[in-house]
Amino acid sequence: MLTLADIDHAAVAALLARYGLALARVADGEPIPGSYWGDSEAGLIGSTVYARGDTPLHSLLHEAAHLIVLPDERRAAVHTDATDSVEEEDAVCVLQCLLGDALPGVGRERVYADMDAWGYTFRLGSARAYVESDADSAWQWLHDRGLADAAARSLRLP
Incomplete structure (x- = not known):
């Protein structure tokens, strides 16, 4: 499974920035803030996607997509769970x-x-x-x- 460590971190950050999002890199072994699933799965707080080097890229993209689809007023209130339907x-x-x-x-x-x-x-x-x-x-x-x-x-x- 492709992880954040396997690809260009700057390219991921630039992609998220296109949508007004930030990527926060979490130190290896540390808990990921806002992670719904825990372990290495990406997390969400506000307009920031949190990930470690071992975070699966598909998880990071999934959580980023949750923020992308939200209007700004809902995005600001997100913590861990962004889905409403x-x-x-x-x-x-x-x-x-x-x-x-x-x-x-x-x-x-x-x-x-x-x-x-x-x-x-x-x-x-x-x-x-x-x-x-x-x-x-x-x-x-x-x-x-x-x-x-x-x-x-x-x-x-x-």
Whole structure:
């Protein structure tokens, strides 16, 4: 599984900055502030994503996507848990895959594989199948909020 230590930290910070977010690197072995799952999983507080070197990249992207989809007034109040609906969670799963395309040497295919290895479950059996064939409502949720088109432009996606 790809971790923050495996990729260019500056590229991740720059990607998050495009959306008004900050990346806070946590020292190895220290607890990650705002982590919903604990262990090495990324955390959220306000507009900051917290991660250690051993944080899986898919986790960092997932938590960042939660902040990206929130309006500023809700983002400021986030601590640990950002989701308020299944629809939002589904949209975040799509967006985290798209964000992988914006990082050199990562790409959505790697994010799909790591999500599957981590244990995300989808009706069609894989993250890729979900995003490409079963996420119409998630794509619509992103589109309705101006995020699908903005993500495509920002990330230069088809």
